[in-house]
Amino acid sequence: MKILIITGIFPPDIGGPATYVPQVATGLAQRGHQVTVLTLSDHIDYDDRGYPFQVVRLSRRQFKLWRWLYTVICIVREGRNAGVLFINGLALEASVANFLLRKPMVLKVIGDFAWERARGRGWVEDDFEDFQKKHYDLKVEALKALRAWWTRRADRVITPSRYLANWIGRWGVPEEKIITVYNAVESPGDLPPVQIPLQTSLKVVTVSRLVPWKRIDKVIEVIAGLDGTGLVIVGDGPERGRLEKLATALGVTDRIYFTGARCKEETLAFMAACDVFVLNSIYEGLPHVVLEAMILGLPVVATAVGGTPEVVEDGHNGLLIEPARDISMLRKALLTMFRPYDRLRFIDGVQETSTRFALERMIDDTENILMSVVKG
Structure with missing residues (x-):
């Protein structure tokens, strides 16, 4: 199966998707799937030869409108031969690109884009749950509608917790589309030496x-x-x-x-x-x-x-x-x-x-979901 994984961050970036995507991409590649990861990056010349899959890096440092259009174009280019799109970020760009591609889509949702954007810009001060229940001005409601639109377009929605799955159902996503797959954790192996300049006990x-x-x-x-x-x-x-x-x-x-x-x-x-x-x-x-x-x-x-x-x-x-x-x-x-x-x-x-958050279990569940939408 040819899989295009789309993400907004990837190593050397840090953050949940930057940890998760290499894990799942490596696991799927080791099972014989042909995996390509498309990501925004500040390091387009980064050495990715250690990964058992292809990494396509798009410069994050571009004029935003051009970056958005270029990302859509690149998703169309890389997704043309893919059997499924696995979206871990850049959901709007991927959803627009899929109007042309018409591929099965699996979307991983780890939070609420609308809430994070509205909080980050100072448009709202409410917590996550209150944000789901309240109505706001036009610009905030537009953000809510946008994230609900691309989430409903997915054939399956993966969430990392039952808690989040319950809220996504309120965005108009059918319950049968939403599947909880817990993230995995691996032993880190040898770690580099670091200096902490604190003299505290x-x-x-x-x-x-x-x-x-x-x-x-x-x-x-x-x-x-x-x-x-x-x-x-x-x-x-x-x-x-x-x-x-x-x-x-x-x-x-x-x-x-x-x-x-x-x-x-x-x-x-x-x-x-x-x-x-x-x-x-x-x-x-x-x-x-x-x-x-x-x-x-x-x-x-x-x-x-x-x-x-x-x-x-x-x-x-x-x-x-x-x-x-x-x-x-x-x-x-x-x-x-x-x-x-x-x-x-x-x-x-x-x-x-x-031990409850084993990598093999996460890869098994994710692989089964991806294969189910391709066969479906």
Whole structure:
């Protein structure tokens, strides 16, 4: 089977799809399928010879309208001989291109494009669930209609959590089209050495794009009140300047380390060098980074939102907290994790949980879905 996988990010980018797409593409290629990955990239000359599949990189650094048109053209070109389109990003471009291609489409949905775009531009302040229920002005409703349109055009929709599957059904997608396939986690192998310029006895790490709904500002506020504790923030984004100013205002610049965007191997190395992983967001589809923390043996503190409770079992492999506006619950959870006995207890639970998210199971399920739409 010839498969064209379409994504907006791919290594050396970091993020869920940049981890997932190489995993699934490699697994499918190793089973004899002919796989091509088409991606936007800041590194169009990147050496992809180590992959058992073809990678087509399109420059992200173009005038946006031209980039959009060029991406559609390239999807048509690469998809002409494909048996199926597997969309992990660039959903609008892929859906438009498929008016010409008329190929079976499988779409992976890991969040709500409309909500993320509206929040990122400051058009709304509501959380994920309230956004699904409310009506807004024309521009926001247009975003909602657009993401519902391309989602309904897919022959199958894969989601990484049951939680997200339930909401997608409210976009007008028939229930029988929506299938939950949990993400997989692999042992990272040897990691590169990294330096953390913090002199604290305990180190907390968080990994994410620096956007408002990740609420990293609240993590910084908690760390400011915990003497001897440092925070490593891996990632970049529009909130970075504000977060750096907050650290300065709180007088904790010597205990907060912003690594900026790092490659996957360096990200995992920073995580492995810390004591506790924290994810304080108000929304998650199913956070792949939590699975990565677990495979590294890191105990997890996370908010009980979205698909996170499908991974983190409160009191067994981590601690779940409500996404409250005050920081007391997060502070209490971190203090619990700092006790050596409790940390070891949670690490045992983490190692048990990581076996449930096996790569072979994910590849099996994904392959079956792709083959079903081709045969159908």
